Amino acid sequence: MKPAPFSYERAASLEEAVAALAVAGDEDVRVIAGGQSLGPMLNLRMVRPTRLVDIHRIEALRAIDVLADGGVRIGACVTHAMLEDLPSGDRFPPGLAEVLRHVAGGIAYRAIRCRGTIGGSLAHADPAADWPSTLAALGATIELAGPSGRRSVPAGAFCLGLFETAIEPGEIVSAVVLPGSGIRRWGHRKHCRKAGEFAHAMAVCIERDGERLEVWLGSTGGAPVAIALDRAALAAIGGSEAQQRAGVREYIAAALPDAISPGDAYARHLHAQVAAEAVNDTLANRT
Ligand SMILES: Cc1cc2nc3c(=O)[nH]c(=O)nc-3n(C[C@H](O)[C@H](O)[C@H](O)COP(=O)(O)OP(=O)(O)OC[C@H]3O[C@@H](n4cnc5c(N)ncnc54)[C@H](O)[C@@H]3O)c2cc1C
Incomplete structure (x- = not known):
């Protein structure tokens, strides 16, 4: 057609x-x-x-800049491939370039990554897309430009549901701004039937300060969902590595909101498992 x-x-x-x-x-x-x-x-x-x-060739939307406060501003028309190919991040906050490269490199196939943009992915708001949950986990802010001027929305509040966002009529996503604070440890997992396909479950876990881990789940059928694990929760899990892995899995399964795949035990198991693996990777610092 x-x-x-x-x-x-x-x-x-x-x-x-x-x-x-x-x-x-x-x-x-x-x-x-x-x-x-x-x-x-x-x-x-x-x-x-x-x-x-067509906004694809607007130079200002294709720029990646390190800001005076150490944060990073990524123009909306920066492609997944540009992020996958980020040079060794000497000026980036610790850990950030690694997360961006890793997530971008796992999106679809290289041909799609060479055209698809971070802003397009956010605006489209496919629940199975990689950037909405990743940017929420990274504490990003989404910049919008519209007839009434410019405004910013936290990435965690940007996707409202299935193909639904905080974009108002006439607005364009102009950039993504990432905070300057470094990332201590992180983990990212996704489950696809075949490499390059949209995932059935995905999770990104970020630890910044040793006090708290935040894991954001994607592919939930709606907006990304956050589950937090603070120091007390982790201490309660404790034990050997095997016990810790099982404990994290149990904690996430219990914290999984009812709204995620209700009545579908297999899908819920998958979400909990993938999220637990992202957390366990973070704790083991194996990424
Ligand atoms: C086979 C296939 C597999 C894929 N697999 C994955 C995957 O595994 N993970 C993943 O994350 N993505 C995946 N994608 C999606 C792809 O990576 C793109 O990110 C996505 O298509 C949107 O980006 P785009 O720049 O192409 O947007 P477009 O297709 O140009 O636009 C998409 C929508 O967003 C709007 N839009 C675009 N840019 C803006 C803007 N700056 N401001 C406001 N509105 C805007 C458009 O009007 C349109 O409604 C896949 C796509 C295909 C075709």
Whole structure:
């Protein structure tokens, strides 16, 4: 199948793109970035925009900058491949470049990673996408530009559900900002039937200060979900490595919200197992 007819324009700047989104009448105007999700949706006629605004070549959206406070700002049109290929992170906060490289390198196939963008992935909000849970775990902030100016939303509050986000009409994701504090230990696991496919379960665990681990679960069918383990919870688990692994698994299974795959014992087992493995990798510092 081929897309329904639409007109196409390439924006030269973010301001131009925001202005182009200011729709008149019945017009359905959409942004296109890498086209890796929008392309198939157009071809299947699941969406029928009348106009597409291409933001993929806006230079300012393709930049990765280290900020004065040590944080890192990643433009919305930075591709997964650019993050996979990050040079050894001399200026990045400790651990951050490693997490970004690892997660980006596990998304789909290289051809898709060369086109697909971090902003497109967030805006599309497929529950099985890798960036929503990863960026929430990393404590990122999502920058939006729209007709009323710019605003920021914490990544943990950005995805609201299945293909649903905090983006308001006329807004564009302009960047992702990551905090400057270093990462002590981390773990990332996902379960796919076949390498390169969307995952059935995924989890990212980040430890910054030795007091608390936060594990964010993706592929939940809705927004990413957080489970925290503080020092007291970990001390209560204790014991040998084998006991600790089993204890973490039990803790996560008990903390798994009822809303995740209700009535599907296999899926719930998978989510708990994958999350426990991400936590255990973090604790063992094996990543
Ligand atoms: C076969 C296949 C396998 C995949 N596997 C994975 C996987 O394992 N993990 C994973 O995370 N992803 C996966 N993806 C998704 C892919 O990685 C892209 O991230 C995703 O398609 C969206 O990025 P894009 O830049 O291509 O967005 P587009 O397809 O261009 O746009 C997607 C949607 O977001 C909107 N949009 C795009 N950019 C912006 C912006 N800056 N601001 C506001 N709205 C915007 C568009 O209007 C559209 O509605 C897979 C895709 C395919 C085709």
